[in-house]
Amino acid sequence: MSEFELLEPGAPFGGPSAGGAPGEGGGDPLLDGLNPAQERAVVSRGPALLIVAGAGSGKTRVLTHRIAHLIRNKEAWPSQILAITFTNKAAAEMRERIEGLLGDGAQGMWISTFHSACVRILRREAERFGYVSGFTIYDSADSRALLKRIIKELDADTYGFTPANAGSKISKLKNELSDADDYAATMNENDPRDRLFVEIFKMYEQELRRANAFDFDDLIGQTVQLFRAHPDVAAVYQRRFRHILVDEYQDTNHAQYSLIRELTRAVAPEEVDRLMPPARERELDASGGIPPASLTVVGDSDQSIYAFRGADIRNIVEFERDFRGAEVVKLEQNYRSTQNILSAANAVIGNNFDRQEKNLWTAEGDGAKIVGFTGYSQHDEARFVAEEIEDLHRAGTAYGDIAVFYRTNSQTRALEELLIRSAIPYRVLGGTKFYERAEIKDAMAYLTSIANPYDPIAWSRLLGAPKRGVGPMAEAHLANFQEAQGISFHEAMLRADEVGALGPKLRGTARQLAELLTRAARMAVGGGATDDSAEEAQPAPVGDVLKLILDETEMIEKLRAKRDPQDDARAENLEELIAVAREFDAKQPGAGLLAFLTEVSLVAAADDLDDTSGTVSLMTMHTAKGLEFKAVFITGVEEGLLPHQMSVDEVGGISEERRLMYVGITRAREQLYLTLASTRATFGDISVAMPSRFLQEIPEGLIDWRQSPGEVTGRGGTESRALNAPRGSSSGYGAGGPRSRGRIDSSVSFGSSGSRGGSGAAAVSEPASGNMQSALEKWRERKRQAKAAQAAGGGFPNMIGGAARDNGDLELASGDRIRHDEYGEGRVTSVTGVGSKRIAHVVFDAVGERKLLVKLAPISKVD
DNA sequence: TTGGCTGCATTTTTT
């Protein structure tokens, strides 16, 4: 491949810097404006370097400048650089910044994620170990689909196995580079569950191989195995990459660590002799081997938040012991946040006992105080967030500079609802990703199957989408035939006539489908030219292949023909997919179907951040890592949520949650909001939420409570103080500045007729002190208002009323007269259910009998 | 075989 040609010119290897003495300032533009620690991190040379980079300490700058410095000084060729990041987004940004420093000089560098780098290697070397270069990459949904079949076949569900738990167990093992045999060797022989798991694991591996597919974890693990089993293959990369740089090193797992180890191994003299092309004199050390690559890792153990998926914090903690002669540079000066924000971050993280001391500081000022707010419910909390965002926006902060973080994806609902209502443009990062949508997966299944006609998951999926009368029975017959003949699924369908059990109609359908896939496959590789002319045979653009599939299957038309408005959205998503493919074709002409599939498989949540301009960003705190915003809201700062309930019994769980909180806090440049709710609905039931312990770890002077937890629970006293609520010296509700607090309550009834807007605004416009008395008073006032709102009736039934409306303690009994916004008046015949699930059976005068959820229905009592 | 209905589990974070 062409990358290797870049090795040609004689390059000095890790030797004394050939040119311009670094470090002497000397107006080197790459060192201008760096602080001493940063400069050291750029110019240091040696076998290994650990850059301990606190949040916001300019590590990307250091990393990019270090690479540019190596190139500029002719210490390395671009092709000898391997830079590994965690997300594609980070990789793209790094490449961009290096190009900014070097121009075209960045050509030929490998700047990618662990996963992309491994795919690249595996595709090139796949044949060596029984795979084909066109292998499919299974995402977790695909893995689960496969596991589901296996568990069913083994009847393992009766032992409590689910695709999810078996999958995560397998994933954990693979991250440790263990296989089924390793597990079998250490398991309890007498435990049937263990033995069954080994069965599942083995069958899973076998099926993956048969499908010519890798799962996510394999990408790393198999690359390591490849290097270990084939030293000559490893030597190619060990020789090639002279400088390896790894970002977010604290989040590497054992497999990734091993990969780095393999890549930074010296090449033994006897391997050198087998190298193609022959090694050059200057590449060799005294023994006749090739010396190990230099390794630079950047990380911050305080930001390690992926232990749950195998990240091993020891990788960074023990780096110095691991890589002899390693130098350590600490970056502690923060260039991102105000001192108040940093103090809060330091205070929180300081409660983790087993950490290296590190203190972020900034030369900038204290900045604004952190704002705290406690809502009565998650809707109340969300409303506060929405209103603050409006205020920020009015005051000149762009929407794109604002982010809202949360612990779990399910928290987006309430937030989205209020943002929509407030007409605030926003986007949700992560969560249900574009490529996880059913219709997109359907369409992608065709492309996957074209690239890999042995993939049963893709094939099975495309059979049923769109519906064409092929059910489980027909699928099983075809699959059996496929397996018995050892042919691809496409061939099996092409020869459907030989499958006795199939009716004539199904045979026809199968053949037709096979012909379409074959035609598309021929298009994808290049017009089906003969071997000799293969070079001229141009592979068709991915967009054209996709278009052919969608046209022939009429997937879009069929969706449009349905009545459900959701299906219109699905059709649009498919149009969007075509656009995505076309864009890919334009950006990487001739890259081909396989490259497109790879890219799609490896896009991460944070990757589609690119076009964040003009919208508020919503994301989990995990997704937020590596990003920064002028204003940040951290929501749901409650016990059970942050720290999450699931983490409390796990060893080290709380510490990890604390680091997550730390990551969240340190994303903010100027303004930080911490919000929570005193009650939260989970599974439809409402439960009381306690403020997070992390709140108490923040010095009280740093937080300006707009509404403290004490005020909201009504049990003010103790909690107020514990939670730094302003005692007496309240900066309470409404005293916060030139804003009209009234909006908070008026928006409760947003969407209903404006008839009671006035009273709502009046009710809370008076400043209140943070004591219990007034908190209670306010709470009562709120209730009164809510009642008044109901009594007023009227309003728009279609507004997202459910959330804002909460009839709460509305008591109904058989015989009561009520008024419904839509149905008019009626009489209650009975009330069933309890609590929030009470249902009123009502006979309406106009429309007859209806069943209504008392809590949420737009109803009120008529006296 | 499909589509609709009912019942149930769901909520930790992701390359």
Add this chain to the structure above:
DNA sequence: ATGCAGCCAA
């Protein structure tokens, strides 16, 4: 509350 899975009827 919602979405998915499994069951049943057409």
